[in-house]
Amino acid sequence: MLKRARSLSPPGVRSSLIMSPTKRTRTDANFLPNKIATAEAASKVDRDPPFFKLLNALKDNARSSPKGASVVYWMRMEDLRISDNRALAQASALAQKDNVPLVVLFVLSPQDYIAHDRSARRIDFTLRNLHEIKSSLAEHHVPLCTTSHTPRISIPSHVLSLLKEWGATQLFANIEHEVDELRRDIKLCELAKKEGIDCSFVHDKCIVPPGDILTKEGKAYSVYSPFLRSWIKHLSLKKEDIHLTHAPTLADNAFSIRDHSTFGRLFEVPVPEEVEGFTLQPDEKERMRFCWPAGEDAARQILDRFVHTMARGSQLGAVNPLPENAKAPRNSAKDSRLGKYKAARDKVDADTTSRLSPYLAAGVISARQCIRATTEFSSGKIDVSSETGIGRWVQEIAWRDFYTHVLALFPRVSMGRPFQEKFANIKWEAETHKDHLQAWKDGRTGVPIVDAGMRQARAMGWMHNRLRMIVAMYLVKDLMIDWRLGEKYFMEILIDGDLASNNGGWQWSASTGVDPAPYFRIFNPYIQSQKADPTGDFIRHFVPELANVRGPEIHNPSPKLADKLGYPRPRVDHNEARQRAIRRYKSPGQE
Numbered sequence: 094m095l096k097r098a099r100s101l102s103p104p105g106v107r108s109s110l111i112m113s114p115t116k117r118t119r120t121d122a123n124f125l126p127n128k129i130a131t132a133e134a135a136s137k138v139d140r141d142p143p144f145f146k147l148l149n150a151l152k153d154n155a156r157s158s159p160k161g162a163s164v165v166y167w168m169r170m171e172d173l174r175i176s177d178n179r180a181l182a183q184a185s186a187l188a189q190k191d192n193v194p195l196v197v198l199f200v201l202s203p204q205d206y207i208a209h210d211r212s213a214r215r216i217d218f219t220l221r222n223l224h225e226i227k228s229s230l231a232e233h234h235v236p237l238c239t240t241s242h243t244p245r246i247s248i249p250s251h252v253l254s255l256l257k258e259w260g261a262t263q264l265f266a267n268i269e270h271e272v273d274e275l276r277r278d279i280k281l282c283e284l285a286k287k288e289g290i291d292c293s294f295v296h297d298k299c300i301v302p303p304g305d306i307l308t309k310e311g312k313a314y315s316v317y318s319p320f321l322r323s324w325i326k327h328l329s330l331k332k333e334d335i336h337l338t339h340a341p342t343l344a345d346n347a348f349s350i351r352d353h354s355t356f357g358r359l360f361e362v363p364v365p366e367e368v369e370g371f372t373l374q375p376d377e378k379e380r381m382r383f384c385w386p387a388g389e390d391a392a393r394q395i396l397d398r399f400v401h402t403m404a405r406g407s408q409l410g411a412v413n414p415l416p417e418n419a420k421a422p423r424n425s426a427k428d429s430r431l432g433k434y435k436a437a438r439d440k441v442d443a444d445t446t447s448r449l450s451p452y453l454a455a456g457v458i459s460a461r462q463c464i465r466a467t468t469e470f471s472s473g474k475i476d477v478s479s480e481t482g483i484g485r486w487v488q489e490i491a492w493r494d495f496y497t498h499v500l501a502l503f504p505r506v507s508m509g510r511p512f513q514e515k516f517a518n519i520k521w522e523a524e525t526h527k528d529h530l531q532a533w534k535d536g537r538t539g540v541p542i543v544d545a546g547m548r549q550a551r552a553m554g555w556m557h558n559r560l561r562m563i564v565a566m567y568l569v570k571d572l573m574i575d576w577r578l579g580e581k582y583f584m585e586i587l588i589d590g591d592l593a594s595n596n597g598g599w600q601w602s603a604s605t606g607v608d609p610a611p612y613f614r615i616f617n618p619y620i621q622s623q624k625a626d627p628t629g630d631f632i633r634h635f636v637p638e639l640a641n642v643r644g645p646e647i648h649n650p651s652p653k654l655a656d657k658l659g660y661p662r663p664r665v666d667h668n669e670a671r672q673r674a675i676r677r678y679k680s681p682g683q684e
């Protein structure tokens with residue numbers, strides 16, 4: 094009997110019809126020359142990371158200025174929340190102490206979005222969250238002023254001019270770890286100092302701040318396991334331990350701010366509906382809203398659902414994570430998705446993972462809150478054991494920290510360089526096989542699990558971790574296409590695009606990064622497919638051409654069946670491609 098996959102797409106949308114993910118304003122042809130630093134430039138930056146330069150600039154700019162007319166918190170793309178937000182809490186506390194209004198600023202920077210390949214989905218998600226934040230802040234009589242500024246090079250001056258307009262002598266923000274953002278903030282510290290304005294940029298993204306976990310030699314870790322061992326030692330739920338402590342809550346501004354000639358008007362400054370060049374098609378916009386509802390409440394509910402409910406096959410696709418009619422029973426730790434995470438996390442045929450990455454990447458929920466939520470099931474302790482679902486999930490949050498530390502302390506990775514310079518000259522096929530890259534993007538490589546994963550990304554702006562590894566390794570090792578083109582495409586299409594995790598994942602798959610998959614251990618996509626999607630439900634859902642195929646052929650259809658169903662044949666023979674990859678990695682630069 095033929096089995097038909099359920100239709101799980103939002104109303105009016107079929108995954109097979111989803112062709113154009115975003116209105117494209119950029120081409121791949123512009124990418125490589127612009128983005129890759131020379132080996133020398135990367136080494137120079139690695140020797141003197143901007144992250145430490147910023148910490149020094151902040152010391153130099155220690156709080157000394159007299160009380161101003163307001164205190165400003167500059168919210169960025171990675172901290173879109175009000176609760177458990179360290180910089181916001183500190184700004185709020187100071188505003189209370191000085192008895193002046195707190196003002197929240199957000200600066201849209203279209204040039205940065207282009208330079209960093211930001212997806213229109215991520216920008217839309219940012220704006221949707223800003224709308225929520227604006228209303229929530231208004232309940233506390235705190236205005237959110239959203240501006241847009243170009244060129245990006247003058248953002249420090251733009252922020253400074255606003256601070257002066259608002260009579261602020263104190264600026265707070267959470268640290269962003271990408272090279273461009275760090276350099277921008279260093280510049281702002283320098284300019285602010287001249288104007289007598291203090292800058293406090295604080296650690297908030299990671300559980301343990303970059304620089305706090307170092308090897309005995311005082312160097313950053315480039316291997317995950319020892320990093321994890323050290324990371325675990327930093328975690329405790331004791332009151333005095335800062336790493337997991339909830340940041341103090343936001344205090345209200347005085348109601349009189351509403352009548353203030355300058356600050357009162359800020360309540361009227363709208364959050365734009367879109368940023369030019371990052372416009373979503375209407376159906377895509379609807380789908381993103383359906384799959385990824387904005388706001389802290391939504392994020393908290395998604396976390397709660399992960400912690401308390403079982404995985405369901407009906408949730409494998411582009412579904413609403415919080416269906417209105419879901420009266421899902423609350424399960425014990427043994428049965429919940431969190432509890433089963435160790436055994437189930439690599440399965441793609443149900444919602445086995447939390448799907449919190451868009452919320453974590455945008456800071457709609459804090460990583461601290463995610464870890465605190467797990468302690469309910471572990472007698473109030475932090476479980477980091479590799480033997481339990483809870484522990485395994487906490488370790489994933491540690492991967493997020495790990496890659497952010499790598500980004501901050503080995504800035505070369507955000508400059509288009511491989512972490513392992515010896516792999517800089519591998520011979521790629523990008524020029525000779527542009528059609529292969531396009532087929533991969535379109536989900537038409539002829540390898541069902543790869544195509545299903547790529548179509549999931551196109552449909553949802555999100556992909557399961559196991560699939561990300563499979564499709565990434567397939568692009569790099571089977572199609573022999575430069576990992577940077579895959580990294581860029583992921584940023585352009587994913588709603589959770591995060592430079593640290595994305596680069597980490599790509600360099601892991603390409604065997605060029607920190608703690609990578611050894612270059613000779615190459616995933617066989619057909620074996621991976623059987624393990625990740627044993628029933629074939631996932632493939633049938635996302636590859637409608639194969640919707641009626643049952644049995645093992647779903648993982649690797651015969652040429653005859655593929656031709657009959659209008660499904661492409663594989664572009665390369667996996668075994669031959671594997672030999673080619675091993676040969677080229679062994680002797681970089683050689684054919």
Ligand SMILES: Cc1cc2nc3c(=O)[nH]c(=O)nc-3n(C[C@H](O)[C@H](O)[C@H](O)COP(=O)(O)OP(=O)(O)OC[C@H]3O[C@@H](n4cnc5c(N)ncnc54)[C@H](O)[C@@H]3O)c2cc1C
Binds near residue numbers: 438450490558565592
């Ligand atoms: C090639 C490649 C590209 C990736 N690009 C991104 C990206 O742009 N943004 C992103 O957030 N993650 C990225 N990841 C990591 C991972 O795939 C996603 O975080 C995960 O699939 C998100 O699903 P989830 O929220 O259900 O994760 P869960 O399994 O529920 O994990 C919980 C959280 O832990 C973190 N996490 C889990 N796995 C990893 C990991 N391997 N590395 C870093 N953090 C992790 C994420 O914040 C995630 O939300 C990438 C991985 C690969 C292999």
